[in-house]
Amino acid sequence: MAVYTVSQVSQHVKEVLENDPLLADVLVEGEVSNLRVSSAGHSYFSLKDDQALLNCVMFRGQPGAELLASGSAVLAHGRLQFYEPRGSTDFMVDLAMAAGVGELALELERLTLRLEAEGLFEQSRKRSLPLFPKVIGVVTSPSGAVLHDIQNVLRRRYPLAELLLAPSLVQGPNAAGELVAAIEGLNRDGRADVIVLARGGGALEELWPFNEEEVARAIYASRIPTVSAIGHETDFTISDRVADLRAPTPSAAAEIVVPDQYVLRQQLDEILGYFDRIWAYHADSRRSDVARMSGILEGILPDTNNWRRRVDD
Template sequence: MDPRNMPAIPGQPRALSVSELNHQVRHLLETSFMQAWVEGELSSFSRPASGHWYFTLKDAKCQVRCAMFKGFNQRIRPLPKEGDQVRIRGKVSLYESRGDFQLIAEHMEPAGAGALQQAFEALKYKLQQEGLFEPARKKPIPALPRHIGVVTSPTGAAIHDILTVLARRFPAIGVTLYPTLVQGQSAAADIVRAIQAAERHNRADVLIIGRGGGSLEDLWCFNDEAVARAIAACPLPTVSAVGHEVDFTIADFVADLRAPTPSAAAEKLSPDQRDWLRLLDSQQARLLTAFHTQQRRLATRLEHLAARLRDPRRELQDKAQRLDELDLRLQAAMARRLERLQTRLANADGRLQSQSPARHLVIAQQQVGQLAQRLQRATQQTLAHKRERLAHAGQALHLVSPLSTLSRGYAIVSTPEQPVVRKATELAPGDAISARLGAGRVDATVLRIHSDDPASGDSVL
C-alpha cells in the first residue's frame, strides 16, 4: 500500500514526501531570493551537447553548483574557462530530483583585474564578426573639407588642440562643436546623441569624434557598443581621435579613419595653407600666361577673318534672286502636280462608277428572280412526276397484295400456335381457329376435317 494513501494516525503530524519537501524548499528559495549577484572562481565547467553550461562557483571556503541554460549563454564571449574569476547574476533554486541547492545563472561577466580588457576583447570580436571593421564599408575622407564637425567636450584639451591646428594650417575651414560628456556612466549615451545631432544638422563634410588621453576607465565610453554602432551608422565620414597614440578603442576600429590624437586628426583633415598659397600663385601665373597667349591668337584670327569678309549687301541680293527662282519653280511644280492629281482623280471616279455596287446589286436581283422562277417550275414538275410514279406503284402493290386476294373470297386461317394454316391435316376437330377475310375476321371451332386427296374420297378424320 502506498504510504501517501495510508490514513493518518490520530495524534501524529502528517509526514511530507521527499518530493513535497524539495518542491516546497525550491518555492521558498525562489520567492525569497528574486535575483542575486555572486562572485567567485569557475570550477568543474562543462558544456554538454545540449548547449547548457554546468559549473561550480567557489571561494576559499564554500562552493555552489550553478547552471546556465542555452538561451542565456549564447552571447557570452570569450568563453569562460576553469579558474576564471566571474560575477554571476541569477536566481537561487533547488534541483528537486537530487535535492541539490543551485544557482540558475542569467548573466556572467569577468570580475576583478582584467574585466574591462576582457569586455573590450569580447565587444571587438562581436563587432568584427558582424563586419563593422571591414575596409570595404569605410567612407572616403574628403581631401579639403569645407566644414568639420567635432564631437567632444567643450572644456577639454581636445577641442583646443583641434582649433589651434586648424587656425595655423587652414583657417578657412569652418568648425561646429557638438558638445558631449567624454567620461562617466552617461557619457556613452551623450556621445550617441551628439553624433545624431551632427547627422540632423547635415552641415559638416567630416566628423571628428574623440577626447584627450586618460586611463582605460576614462576612455571606456568610446568602447561602448551603442557608440560603436552610432559611428558605423553615421552617413558622414568619421575620424576617431581618442587619447594618445598608444591608446586604442572600439571607436578607432569602427570609424572611417583613426587619428592617434585630436591634433593629428586636425592635421589629417586640413592642408597646409602655405602649400596652397604657393600652388595658387603658380596657378595664377600659368593662367595669366595662357590668357595672354589666347588673346594674341584670337586677335590674329580676327584680322584674317576681317580680310576675308565680303560686303553683306551683295550676298543678300544673290540670296534674294535665288529665292525668287526657287519660288517660281515651286509654283510651277505644284501646278503640274495638281493637274496630274486631278487627272488621276477623274480616272478613279470613272472606274468607281463602272464598279458601283448598286449596279451589280440590280443585276444580281434580276438573276435571283430568274432563278426563283426556274426553281418553282422545276419543283412543280418534280412533284407531278413523283405523284405519277406513286400511283403506278400503288396499283402494282395492290395487285400482289394479300388483301386483294382476300377480297375475291379467300381467307387466311391461323391458330394460336400457327400464324398460317396451309393444310387441313394440320388441324384436329375441336381446334380453335381464326379466319381473316377480305373484310373482317371470324373465330371458329373445327368440327370435321375433309381431305382434298381424290383417291381417298370425302373421308372425315
C-alpha cells in the same frame, strides 16, 4: 498536507529559481576548482569560497573562458539554472574576468558583447572618409588642448577646410547626453563632411561617456562619417568600435581626415611636369614632320630657278 510528485516539486523549484531576477543576472567571485573541458570545448567547473561551492557550466566561445584554471580567482557573470533530470542547480556562466577588475570593466565588457551581437561594430557598414572635406565637424570640449591641437594640424595640413565645433562635455554624468546632442546637431546642420569625436587621455571612469550606449547608438545613426579619437593609443572605447574609423589620438584624427597640402602641391607639380613633357614631345614630333614634308616637297616640285633662266634666255 498535500502530496506532490518529484516532477511537480522539481518544476516548482525550477520556476522559483529561474524567475528570480537576482539569480537571472548575477555576478559571482570565487576560486575555480574541478575544471574539466569537454571534447566539444565546453567548460565544467566549480566556483568556491571557504564556505560553499557552486557548480558552473561555460559553453565554448564565451568570453573569458581562457582565464579558467584550477586555483585561479575569477569574477563570473551568468544565471542560475535548475536541471530537473539530475536535480542539480548550475551556474551558467556567459562571461569570466580576472577577479578585481571592477564593476565598470565588467559593465563595459557586457555592453560590448551586446552591441557586437546587434551588429554595431560590423566592418561592412563602415564608410570611407571624403578625400577633400570642406567642413570638419568636431565634437569636443571648447576649452583644453585637444581643440587647439586639432586646429593646428588642420591649419598646417589643409587650410582650405573649415572647422565646425559642436561643443560638449567630455567627462562627467552629463557628458553622454551632450555628446549625443552634438552628434545629432551636426547631422541636422548638414554642413560637416566628416565628424571627429575627440578628447584627451584619462582613466576608465573619465572616458566612460564614450562607452555609454546612447553615444554608441548616436554614432551608429550618424549620416555623416565619424572618426573616434578618444584618449591615447592604448585607450579603447565603445565609440572607437562603432565609428567608421578610429584614430589613436586627436591630433592623428586631424591628420587622417584631411590631405596634406604639400603632398598635393608636389603631386600637382608632377602632373604639370608630365604635361610639359608630353607637349614638348608632340612639339618636337610636329617639327620633325614639317621638316620631313618640306624635304619631300622640295624633291617633287619643279626647280623654279631653272624655269626662270629658261624664260630669260
